[in-house]
Amino acid sequence: MRPITAVFYRDYRQRMTNIGFVFWDLFVPLAYLMLFGLGFERMMAGSSVIGDQIPGYTAFLLPGVLAMVTFTVAMNTSWGFFMDKDSGIFYELLTYPITRPQFLIGKIGFSVLLSVIGSLLAIVLGVVALDIGIRWDLLPLTVVIVVAGTASWFFLFSMVAIRLQRMDAFNTVTSAAYILLMFMSPMFYPVVDLRAWFRTVAWLNPMTWQVDLLRVSMLGTGSAATLWLEAAGLVGFALACLALASRALNRAH
Amino acid sequence: MTHAIEIEDLRKTYRSKSGTPVLALDGVSFQVPQGRIYGLLGPNGAGKSTLVKIISTITPASSGRAAVRGFDVARQPLEARRQMAVVLQQAAAENLLTVRDNLLIYAYLHGMARSIAEKRMKAVAEEFELGGRLRDTVQELSIGTKRRIQVAKIFMLDAPIIILDEATTGMDPLMKRRVMDRLRAEARKGRTILLTTQVLSEAEELCETIMLINRGRTMASGTLLELRKRTAHTFRVSLSFAQTNGELIGRLEALKPLELQVNGSAAELLFHGEEASLLGKLADISRDTPILQFEVRGPTLEEIFVSLMRDSP
Numbered sequence: 313m314r315p316i317t318a319v320f321y322r323d324y325r326q327r328m329t330n331i332g333f334v335f336w337d338l339f340v341p342l343a344y345l346m347l348f349g350l351g352f353e354r355m356m357a358g359s360s361v362i363g364d365q366i367p368g369y370t371a372f373l374l375p376g377v378l379a380m381v382t383f384t385v386a387m388n389t390s391w392g393f394f395m396d397k398d399s400g401i402f403y404e405l406l407t408y409p410i411t412r413p414q415f416l417i418g419k420i421g422f423s424v425l426l427s428v429i430g431s432l433l434a435i436v437l438g439v440v441a442l443d444i445g446i447r448w449d450l451l452p453l454t455v456v457i458v459v460a461g462t463a464s465w466f467f468l469f470s471m472v473a474i475r476l477q478r479m480d481a482f483n484t485v486t487s488a489a490y491i492l493l494m495f496m497s498p499m500f501y502p503v504v505d506l507r508a509w510f511r512t513v514a515w516l517n518p519m520t521w522q523v524d525l526l527r528v529s530m531l532g533t534g535s536a537a538t539l540w541l542e543a544a545g546l547v548g549f550a551l552a553c554l555a556l557a558s559r560a561l562n563r564a565h
Numbered sequence: 566m567t568h569a570i571e572i573e574d575l576r577k578t579y580r581s582k583s584g585t586p587v588l589a590l591d592g593v594s595f596q597v598p599q600g601r602i603y604g605l606l607g608p609n610g611a612g613k614s615t616l617v618k619i620i621s622t623i624t625p626a627s628s629g630r631a632a633v634r635g636f637d638v639a640r641q642p643l644e645a646r647r648q649m650a651v652v653l654q655q656a657a658a659e660n661l662l663t664v665r666d667n668l669l670i671y672a673y674l675h676g677m678a679r680s681i682a683e684k685r686m687k688a689v690a691e692e693f694e695l696g697g698r699l700r701d702t703v704q705e706l707s708i709g710t711k712r713r714i715q716v717a718k719i720f721m722l723d724a725p726i727i728i729l730d731e732a733t734t735g736m737d738p739l740m741k742r743r744v745m746d747r748l749r750a751e752a753r754k755g756r757t758i759l760l761t762t763q764v765l766s767e768a769e770e771l772c773e774t775i776m777l778i779n780r781g782r783t784m785a786s787g788t789l790l791e792l793r794k795r796t797a798h799t800f801r802v803s804l805s806f807a808q809t810n811g812e813l814i815g816r817l818e819a820l821k822p823l824e825l826q827v828n829g830s831a832a833e834l835l836f837h838g839e840e841a842s843l844l845g846k847l848a849d850i851s852r853d854t855p856i857l858q859f860e861v862r863g864p865t866l867e868e869i870f871v872s873l874m875r876d877s878p
Contacts, residue, residue: 313679400658409643
């Protein structure tokens, strides 16, 4: 079996031992869309905060929910490094004939599959239950952005999980990241009318790049000039995180 | 000729949590020819596991060179990893998976095809008495069984080098014996085995060449015979009398043995010194209290180890 396939198979077998965990990975973003989305839709009825191009708050939130799927799945998969450390298999894995990047890429395989399934479920829910119109012609691009986002976040959190020895420290980091990266981005609200320092932080946040790209591919909104920059930024971020996570694996001793 | 394992002037310095450098390996060199069982013996913290981690590409050396079958572990880590199957000191098993998945996934991760892995898995499971537990999840099993799975995994592969870091720790004696027999058989087939242990009898029984290591330095190395020559003036004497009493024990103690054990009518003494002089003194004792049985043996590995440890700086 090829190295990446073997790592993918291992991860699949491991994650499927806990279906509940997989369910929550997919369910939480859908709950956000239905509960948070509908609540704010009602509250913001007639408001111009989200602009004229987007028909309602749930349509505004849907691309953010897809980004949330990628973020949550990646975070929970990288948590698996602590299970490997606890069982002692982590260091043994480093002696197997697999390069560090192959190991990391194999590990995102199952996460990517989950993210794509979660994203498609969110889209179907949005279209069928919330009557959101999306750009079906750009669906392949949406899938590419979901894959790139999952990889980016997984490599980022893997680097943290590999470097940290304690699971509680990892949980603290991910909780902080959850708040900062998701709420300092246009995932839940537009940032254009917020204070300058907040807008600057948001523009430097890779979550902003991912959400903006998803709004283009799903709703057809956004400026072409900044989108290319954001696309390049997201790819660069993914590659940089892969390099840093590989380096962390090389120094994992 | 390329050796299976070549270690040249290997040094490793760690930085402790307080920031002070700790020398874990201090210029260790050795070669292991193909098909040999080579033992690294030393107390806790001697540097054995650090050496294994460097050879198995987990950690880089600070300086020096390590190569397996000609592949430099620092420059060609992937090629080096393809040459070996490693059992680390820490118990390692996929706790959430079944025994079957543990064996199969290990083989897949080493590039084995599914059909071959299935056949091997059945054979290895039978050999290691895991056949009835294939569907059990590993986290439900005892530590000893987990260790058995960990060791069984390496026999799923044909990697030319097997590295075992205190691999038999926690195993029951019968399984330990089976693993040792299997390792001997693998060495006869040409596989090279490097093992670290603190169990001296295991090294004595299994290893053709032994390196004694302490505080990151090589203290001695060679075959058991060669190591015995290093402690040529240390020997063990077994004596048997009709009966022992306080006076006799006092006379034996006066010989200043390193160790004296009296058990009923038998006495065991460990000496360091000139054999001829001791035999003369024993002959004097025998005139008053006849010695019924008398045996002189070279030191065991444990005695060599203790003697070298005592002399090390």
